Amino acid sequence: xxxxxxxxxxxxxxxxxxxxxxxxxxxxxxxxxxxxxxxxxxxxxxxxxxxxxxxxxxxxxxxxxxxxxxxxxxxxxxxxxxxxxxxxxxxxxxxxxxxxxxxxxxxxxxxxxxxxxxxxxxxxxxxxxxxxxxxxxxxxxxxxxxxxxxxxxxxxxxxxxxxxxxxxxxxxxxxxxxxxxxxxxxxxxxxxxxxxxxxxxxxxxxxxxxxxxxxxxxxxxxxxxxxxxxxxxxxxxxxxxxxxxxxxxxxxxxxxxxxxxxxxxxxxxxxxxxxxxxxxxxxx
Amino acid sequence: xxxxxxxxxxxxxxxxxxxxxxxxxxxxxxxxxxxxxxxxxxxxxxxxxxxxxxxxxxxxxxxxxxxxxxxxxxxxxxxxxxxxxxxxxxxxxxxxxxxxxxxxxxxxxxxxxxxxxxxxxxxxxxxxxxxxxxxxxxxxxxxxxxxxxxxxxxxxxxxxxxxxxxxxxxxxxxxxxxxxxxxxxxxxxxxxxxxxxxxxxxxxxxxxxxxxxxxxxxxxxxxxxxxxxxxxxxxxxxxxxxxxxxxxxxxxxxxxxxxxxxxxxxxxxxxxxxxxxxxxxxxxxxxxxxxxxxxxxxxxxxxxxxxxxxxxxxx
Numbered sequence: 001x002x003x004x005x006x007x008x009x010x011x012x013x014x015x016x017x018x019x020x021x022x023x024x025x026x027x028x029x030x031x032x033x034x035x036x037x038x039x040x041x042x043x044x045x046x047x048x049x050x051x052x053x054x055x056x057x058x059x060x061x062x063x064x065x066x067x068x069x070x071x072x073x074x075x076x077x078x079x080x081x082x083x084x085x086x087x088x089x090x091x092x093x094x095x096x097x098x099x100x101x102x103x104x105x106x107x108x109x110x111x112x113x114x115x116x117x118x119x120x121x122x123x124x125x126x127x128x129x130x131x132x133x134x135x136x137x138x139x140x141x142x143x144x145x146x147x148x149x150x151x152x153x154x155x156x157x158x159x160x161x162x163x164x165x166x167x168x169x170x171x172x173x174x175x176x177x178x179x180x181x182x183x184x185x186x187x188x189x190x191x192x193x194x195x196x197x198x199x200x201x202x203x204x205x206x207x208x209x210x211x212x213x214x215x216x217x218x219x220x221x222x223x224x225x226x227x228x229x230x231x232x233x234x235x236x237x238x239x240x241x242x243x244x245x246x247x248x249x250x251x252x253x254x255x256x257x258x259x260x261x262x263x264x265x266x267x268x269x270x271x272x273x274x275x276x277x278x279x280x281x282x283x284x
Numbered sequence: 285x286x287x288x289x290x291x292x293x294x295x296x297x298x299x300x301x302x303x304x305x306x307x308x309x310x311x312x313x314x315x316x317x318x319x320x321x322x323x324x325x326x327x328x329x330x331x332x333x334x335x336x337x338x339x340x341x342x343x344x345x346x347x348x349x350x351x352x353x354x355x356x357x358x359x360x361x362x363x364x365x366x367x368x369x370x371x372x373x374x375x376x377x378x379x380x381x382x383x384x385x386x387x388x389x390x391x392x393x394x395x396x397x398x399x400x401x402x403x404x405x406x407x408x409x410x411x412x413x414x415x416x417x418x419x420x421x422x423x424x425x426x427x428x429x430x431x432x433x434x435x436x437x438x439x440x441x442x443x444x445x446x447x448x449x450x451x452x453x454x455x456x457x458x459x460x461x462x463x464x465x466x467x468x469x470x471x472x473x474x475x476x477x478x479x480x481x482x483x484x485x486x487x488x489x490x491x492x493x494x495x496x497x498x499x500x501x502x503x504x505x506x507x508x509x510x511x512x513x514x515x516x517x518x519x520x521x522x523x524x525x526x527x528x529x530x531x532x533x534x535x536x537x538x539x540x541x542x543x544x545x546x547x548x549x550x551x552x553x554x555x556x557x558x559x560x561x562x563x564x565x566x567x568x569x570x571x572x573x574x575x576x577x578x579x580x581x582x583x584x585x586x587x588x589x590x591x592x593x594x595x596x597x598x599x
Contacts, residue, residue, distance in 0.1 A: 005400050009386070016388035093382030097445060100350050100378035100455075101401035102370045283313060284352050 002103040006111020007118065014081065014119055023077065027070075027127050031134055034066050038138035056141040060231050063135060063143060064250050067153065067229060070127050071222060074157040078120055079180045082164035084173025085112050086279060091172075096284055109169070109276045116161045124154035145228035148255075152225035155264065156218045160184055162271045163216070169278035183216050188249065191219030195247035217264045219249075220256055227252040303328045303453040303484030304349055306360025306367070311344050311353060318344040320508040322358070326501070328452070329482040331475055333489060333499035333516075335591065341508040342488045343381055346455050349486070350378055363452055374402055377451035381458045381488070383442030387431030391422055391441050394430060395448060402449050416444040419474060435462035443471065447478075454478060457488040472498050496587040504594055511594050520585050524556045525563050528579040529570055536573045540566070560584075 014020055041058055042049045050058075086108070089095040095108065128150045136142050143149060160180055167176030194209015196202075213220045227235075230252065238253045246253075256264075304326035311319045319341035326332040336342050347353045349360065351368035365372040385394045392413055399409045417423045420440040425433065430441065439462045446454050460468045475498050478485050489495050495502060496516065503513035512519060524544070528551060537553065540546050543566050544557035555566060563582055570577055 002401055005397065009397060013386065013388055093380055093384040094386060096352065096380040096382065097378065097385065097398070097442070098401065099352055100373060100376065100380075101398065102373045102403065103401055104370065284347065 002101070002107035003111040003114060006098075006103075006108055007114035010085070010112055010115025011118055014115075019077075019081070020119075023073075023123060024126075027123075027130070030066075030069075031127070031130050034062075034131065035134035035138055037062070038135055041139060052140070055139050056231070057233070059135060059139045059141045060143065060229065060234060061250075063131075064226055064229050066131065067128070067149070067225060068222075068250065070124075070131070071153050071156055071225065074120065074123055074127075074153065075160045075184050075218065076181070077123070078116070078157045078161035079164045079177050079184070081119065082112075082116050082161045083168050083177035083180060085116070085165060086168040087171060087173050087176065090282065090284060099284065105280050106276055109165070109272070109279050113162065113165055113272060113275070116165065117158055120157035120161055121154045124157055125150050128153060143229040144231060148228040149225050152221045152228060152256075156221045156225070159216070159218050159221065159264070159268065162268055162275070166271050166275040166278060169275050169282060184218055187212055187216040187219045188222070190216075191223065192247055192249050195249070198243045198246040201243075213260075214263065214267075217260070217267055220260060221264065222249075223252040224256040226250060227255045301361065301364030302326060303330075304332070304360070304362055304486060306349065307358055309345075309348055309358035309360055310356050311341075311348055312356050317508050319348065319505075322348070322505075322510060324503050324510070324513055326453075326484055326486060328484050329479060330500040331479055331485040331487060331498050333487050333495040333502035334505065335489060335492065335495060335502055335587075336505035337490065337595070340505045342490075342505060343457055344508075345505065346378075346457055346486065346488055350376065350455060374449070375452045377446035377448065377454040379439075379442040379446040379454075379456050379459055381461075383439050383462075385430050385438065385441055385445070388429060390429055391417065391426045391433075391444070394441065395444060398445050398448050404449050412448060412450075416447045419447060419477075420444045421470060436464060436467055439463055440467070443474065447474075450481075451483065453484040453486065455486045455488070458490070459487070460489075460491060460494060468494060492587045492591055502587070504591060506595055512590075516587070520587065520590055523558060523560060523582060523584045524554055525558050525566065526552055526554045526579075526581040526583065527566070527570065527577060528552050529575045529577050532570070532573055532575045536575070539573070540569065543569075 038059060041062075042055050044050050086095075099105070099108070128146070132142060132146055160183075163183060164176055164180040167179055171179070190209050190212025192209075193205050194213065197205025197207075197209055230238075235253055238251050302325045304324070307323050309319065309322040310317075322341075322345055324332075334342050334345060344353070348355050349362060349367060351362075351370075351373070354368065360367045362369070363372050363375055386397075389397070395413045395416065396409060399406075399412060404412060414423070417426050420443045422437065422440050422444060425437060430438065433441065439459065443456070443459060446456060460471050463471065472494065475485055475487070479500075487495065487499060499516055501513075501515050502519065504511050530551075537546065537548055540553070540555065543562060544555040547554040547556065558566065560582055563580065567577055567580060
């Protein structure tokens with residue numbers, strides 16, 4: 001199937017251009033540094049060791065910040081990878097020779113998407129598993145729902161990658177990349193604004209946040225990842241504060257609703273459809 | 285059984301069909317006309333030259349025939365199948381004008397990808413890749429990254445990609461633009477080899493002397509319209525002859541109009557549209573009129589002369 005060949009080419013390119021190597025080395029450095037930090041968590045200023053429950057609590061909150069950084073790296077990398085993927089191949093002429101084979105335009109879009117999705121999932125899973133192993137080794141703590149954590153972080157990357165891919169069918173890489181990045185940050189801020197609206201019971205802000213969440217579901221998936229990392233005690237404490245803590249971008253008291261997850265799947269299908277539509281009509 | 289017979293009949297029809305056939309193929313982008321009313325037939329086993337100045341619509345023509353862009357109107361067939369048919373592309377080779385291949389792959393890997401996309405049997409890949417690398421003389425650097433290749437080597441790779449799988453029709457868009465004289469000679473040899481195998485070649489070019497050397501048939505396109513087409517020998521009928529002659533007055537010189545269009549610059553007379561067989565007759569006439577003939581220079585009309593003539597330029 002031609003789409004699988006294109007997918008293989010996409011992964012191959014990332015590997016040959018040393019992107020995977022660069023990401024792997026940087027990730028190992030970060031994981032090494034955070035692991036060192038985790039081993040030092042128990043040391044209190046007076047030379048005494050903190051109780052285990054305190055270590056685990058601090059570790060759980062530090063983990064959320066560290067994963068936020070990884071999710072950010074993944075989101076930005078997804079955009080950088082996907083935004084020029086079709087436009088640059090059209091501009092350079094590489095696609096002309098490929099499309100003269102028995103290859104449909106759908107194969108090209110699907111193949112690129114599959115290849116990029118493999119890279120996103122590989123990175124999300126690889127980095128998360130390594131970080132969690134180091135965390136467990138250093139502190140004995142593991143977040144309550146590690147698989148969901150990986151799924152939400154990877155989902156965030158796939159959403160942004162799909163958006164950037166759709167933009168790359170019609171726009172130059174730089175333009176599409178900037179639009180996708182602005183969207184990512186807007187979604188993050190939209191999540192905070194919606195949360196603040198909940199905290200102060202402001203319906204306008206809540207609606208604004210909801211619209212942003214529906215337009216680009218990245219922040220809502222991030223909240224899912226946060227929920228997957230939070231120990232039951234933290235969730236209980238957050239719930240006890242009522243809606244006051246809803247504006248905190250590093251806190252979540254509920255996992256994303258099933259209806260929202262369904263919307264996310266629909267969003268993916270629709271934006272992928274737009275990619276195909278955009279590329280099908282593009283003059284080569 | 286009936287199905288088998290039908291398939292055999294369809295295969296026979298396809299084999300008997302011309303390599304390329306199109307009627308009134310037109311493409312416009314927005315309001316701008318890229319190619320208007322392209323009608324032509326390219327038989328199998330012939331080299332067809334598609335000529336025209338830059339921007340005339342040659343590349344658009346190739347993309348239409350390959351089904352890479354959809355025509356605005358008109359229709360056509362490639363190897364007996366309608367334009368845009370996906371399966372027929374397994375039997376077609378193409379080298380685009382912008383011959384760019386993944387710079388991070390080696391030539392062998394690029395060819396492997398194309399073997400996979402063309403759905404060649406995996407067991408045949410190695411032999412086929414070696415064959416085309418040998419044909420374009422790229423074996424020695426076949427394992428190096430394409431990004432390290434010179435333009436000429438990249439163009440050779442493009443040719444190798446187009447020849448992969450022994451296609452029945454090969455589209456080459458300016459295939460020698462980056463090649464040195466040796467490379468161009470090699471390409472002519474390859475094209476002649478393809479013709480001997482019965483492969484049709486659709487050659488897009490503005491290098492008219494090269495086209496003249498290899499093509500059986502040409503179409504000339506300008507501003508999106510075909511301005512002439514036919515067999516090369518038919519298109520180039522009618523040469524000219526320059527004669528250095530003295531001792532003839534104006535009336536006598538004018539009486540030569542029967543041989544063709546006469547251009548008189550005093551010492552030299554040039555008779556355009558004169559077939560080679562009539563040159564002795566012309567000389568005989570000049571002598572009988574009392575002229576003293578010092579030199580006779582027959583000139584064949586080159587494709588370039590004809591091309592410029594058709595475009596309205598002075599040859």
